[in-house]
Amino acid sequence: MELETAQLAAQDEFRLFVDRHVAPFADDFDDRGQVPGELITALGTGGYLGANIAREHGGRAMDAITGGLLCEQVGRGSCSLLSLLVVHGMVAHVLARWGSEVQQKQWLPKLASGETLAAFALSEPEVGSDAGSVKTSAVLDQGWFTLNGTKKWTSFGLRANLYLVFARCGSRVAALLVERETPGLSVSPVSTMSGFKAAQMACLEFKDCRVPESQLIGRVGFGLSHIAGSGLDYGRHCVGWGGLGLAQACLDASLAYAARRVQFGKPLKEHPLIQEMLANMFTNIKAARALCWQEARLRHAANPQMILDGAVAKYFTSRIAVQAASDAVQIHGANGFSRDYPIQRYYRDAKVLEVIEGSSQIHQMMIARNIS
Amino acid sequence: MDQTNIKDKIRAFVRDKTKQPNLADDEDFFQKGFVNSLFAMQLVLFVEKEFQLRVGDDDLVLENFNSTNAISALVERKLAAGGADSQT
Numbered sequence: 001m002e003l004e005t006a007q008l009a010a011q012d013e014f015r016l017f018v019d020r021h022v023a024p025f026a027d028d029f030d031d032r033g034q035v036p037g038e039l040i041t042a043l044g045t046g047g048y049l050g051a052n053i054a055r056e057h058g059g060r061a062m063d064a065i066t067g068g069l070l071c072e073q074v075g076r077g078s079c080s081l082l083s084l085l086v087v088h089g090m091v092a093h094v095l096a097r098w099g100s101e102v103q104q105k106q107w108l109p110k111l112a113s114g115e116t117l118a119a120f121a122l123s124e125p126e127v128g129s130d131a132g133s134v135k136t137s138a139v140l141d142q143g144w145f146t147l148n149g150t151k152k153w154t155s156f157g158l159r160a161n162l163y164l165v166f167a168r169c170g171s172r173v174a175a176l177l178v179e180r181e182t183p184g185l186s187v188s189p190v191s192t193m194s195g196f197k198a199a200q201m202a203c204l205e206f207k208d209c210r211v212p213e214s215q216l217i218g219r220v221g222f223g224l225s226h227i228a229g230s231g232l233d234y235g236r237h238c239v240g241w242g243g244l245g246l247a248q249a250c251l252d253a254s255l256a257y258a259a260r261r262v263q264f265g266k267p268l269k270e271h272p273l274i275q276e277m278l279a280n281m282f283t284n285i286k287a288a289r290a291l292c293w294q295e296a297r298l299r300h301a302a303n304p305q306m307i308l309d310g311a312v313a314k315y316f317t318s319r320i321a322v323q324a325a326s327d328a329v330q331i332h333g334a335n336g337f338s339r340d341y342p343i344q345r346y347y348r349d350a351k352v353l354e355v356i357e358g359s360s361q362i363h364q365m366m367i368a369r370n371i372s
Numbered sequence: 373m374d375q376t377n378i379k380d381k382i383r384a385f386v387r388d389k390t391k392q393p394n395l396a397d398d399e400d401f402f403q404k405g406f407v408n409s410l411f412a413m414q415l416v417l418f419v420e421k422e423f424q425l426r427v428g429d430d431d432l433v434l435e436n437f438n439s440t441n442a443i444s445a446l447v448e449r450k451l452a453a454g455g456a457d458s459q460t
Contacts, residue, residue, distance in 0.1 A: 098429050219432040225412040226432060233413060304417040307410050369408050 001293050003065070010066045014073035017046060022077030023249075027345055029198035033191060035081055040159070044114020048074075048085065052234070053092050057108035064299035068241040068292055075242030076249045079349035080198035082242040083155040084117070086235050086357070091118035091164045093234040094175070098218040098227055103177070107162065119160035120235070121151040121178075121204055122228060129362050131166070131224055136206060138167035138174050140220075143213045145169075145176055147184070147206040155356075157202025158189055164231070165204070166223050173223035177215040184209030195352035233307050235357035236314040237299060243317035243353045244288050250324035250346050251281045254331045268331065277327040284320035291316055308370050315363035318353035325350035373451070378423070379444045385418050386440050397440040412437070419443065425450045 003011065021039055029035050043049050051067050053059025062070065067089075075082045092111045095104055110116035127133050136149025147167055154163070161180040166173055178185060190201040218227050258269035258278065268274045291313040298306035325347040329336035336343040354360045379397065387395050390406040401407050415437060416427050425447070436446040 098432070100429055218429045221434065222432045225409070226416070229409065229413045302417055302421050304414040304421070307413050307417070311410070366408070366410060370410055 001290070003069075007063075007066050007069065010062070011069045011073070014070050017042075017048075018073045018077035022074065022081055023342075026078035026080070026198075027339065027342060029078060029080055030345055033197055034159075034200050035078075035084065035198050039081070040084070040114060040117070043081075043084070044112075047112075049088055049114045049117075050092070050112030051085070052089050053096065053108050053112040057096075057104065058112040059092075059108065060112075064237070064296040065293070068237065068296045071238045071241035072245040072248070072292075075245030077245075078198065079242060079246055079345075079352065080196050082238070082245075083196055083199045083356070084159075086238040086242070087120045087155045087160075088118050089238055090120045090231040090235045091162065094164060094217060094227055094231045097230050102214070103217070107177070111162075116162050117156060117160045118162045118164065119154050119157045119202075120231060121154045121157070121163045121165045123151065123153045125150055125152045129359055131228060132173070134166055134168055134173060136165065136167040138169045138176060138211075140169065140213065145174070145211045145213060145216070147176070147178070147209040147211060149206050151204040151206075153190060154202045154204055155196070155199045157187060157204060158200035160202075163204065164217070164227075165206075166228055169220045169223075172221035173228075174220040175217040175223040175227035176211050177217065178206075178209065178211055182209055182211060195348040195350075197348070232357055233310055236310045237295065239353055239357050240288075240295065240310065240314035240317045241292050243314070243321040243350075244285065244292055246346055246350055246353070247281070247285050247288065247317070247321040247324040249342070250321070250328040250350075251278070251285060253341070253343060253346075254278060254281065254328045257332055257335075274331060277331060281324045281327055284323065288313070288317040288320050308367065311358070311363050311366050314357065315360055315367065318350075319360065321350040321353050373423070375444070375448060378447050378451075379440060381422055382419075382443045382447070383440045385415075385422075386443070389414060395440070397444075399440075400438045402434065402438045415443070419447060423447050423451060 021042060047060035048070060050059030051062045051070055055061045071082060071085060074085055095107055111118055122131055124135055127135060136151060138145040138147050163178045165176050165178045167176060184207050186205045188203045190203055193201060258274055259267055261268045295306055295309040295313040298309050328343050329347050332341060332343050335341050383397060387393050389411055390401050392406050420427055436442055
């Protein structure tokens with residue numbers, strides 16, 4: 001597995017950005033429950049919000065591996081910030097994939113620059129993994145959809161000014177773009193989270209919220225299978241690589257701590273049971289990285305197998321990230337729970353990775369059904 | 373690429389992904405429940421990659437994707453209309 005020269009340069013650029021602007025401040029983001037506006041501006045200026053947007057629309061048009069490297073580095077620094085790249089990128093991906101030419105011209109340049117931040121509004125208070133049961137309704141009448149219902153756990157929903165909303169239209173599901181200022185839409189914070197604390201999650205309430213038919217993405221009836229399906233596929237790609245970054249952060253911190261912390265007269269790294277945890281972490285990360293590379297190569301080639309391999313990579317990587325974070329806490333002992341170390345954040349955020357963009361159990365079902 | 377060749381490739385893909393080796397060309401695999409959530413997107417990617425064309429939002433009609441015959445007809449229409457980036 002060797003990176004091309006341009007990919008190596010991009011990796012260095014992302015690492016430097018995260019080391020300077022993200023990792024040292026990520027616990028402060030959590031404390032404040034938000035990511036600073038200047039950092040989001042810097043993401044736009046750096047082209048990171050347009051990572052998967054074509055150059056003709058002002059994006060940086062990164063290949064799948066380079067985009068994965070970006071998510072890996074940001075995941076290493078802050079999973080809350082990673083979630084912005086995930087949901088914003090999911091909407092951009094959907095627009096590029098299924099949006100009309102008019103919709104693409106209207107929104108993609110704004111998404112690329114960061115003038116518009118986008119969020120993916122699928123989950124509801126009573127609907128999580130069973131996405132086909134969304135209750136939010138959309139009634140079409142004389143060229144306008146009227147939305148009623150509630151969306152919850154919308155990452156960066158508090159910050160976004162454009163939402164991709166999935167709603168039931170009779171027996172079928174539609175995907176609609178809804179602007180923040182649309183009358184009938186109210187946005188409130190979900191501020192009780194233990195993980196992804198700076199992801200500014202929101203609850204969106206639609207009360208007779210009218211949206212022009214021109215905001216429909218694709219066709220009614222394809223909202224889940226093709227629109228959400230392609231968005232979630234892109235999201236799994238990002239979360240897989242981001243989880244790899246989080247696991248790497250756990251290993252880096254554990255190696256440093258185990259080298260300087262002395263117990264029973266020798267550094268922790270010389271204790272066999274600590275070595276076992278470090279060795280397992282290292283091995284799991286190598287395996288996860290191989291899976292992420294494989295799915296990114298398939299994605300780069302637009303191979304249909306990329307969808308299953310993306311699910312495999314996300315499933316495995318989020319699992320080993322949880323294990324790595326758990327072992328990192330164990331190695332750090334009481335310090336692992338202290339605000340003085342980032343380990344407590346890794347531990348809280350890692351578990352979220354096993355839930356978002358499809359739970360591990362949904363991934364297991366998807367994988368099993370496609371191999372038997 | 374002739375009509376038979378197109379249909380052969382689509383049939384092979386669909387039978388492999390649905391795990392239905394005897395699936396008839398006119399059978400609606402969505403109606404019969406032979407497909408899962410990944411299949412819809414895999415099918416789009418397969419059609420685009422194999423036949424070098426672009427499936428767009430205007431093509432999102434169930435009747436374009438629910439059988440081997442339907443997909444073949446879509447591909448033939450799009451290739452006849454100019455292939456890449458063409459929408460029917």
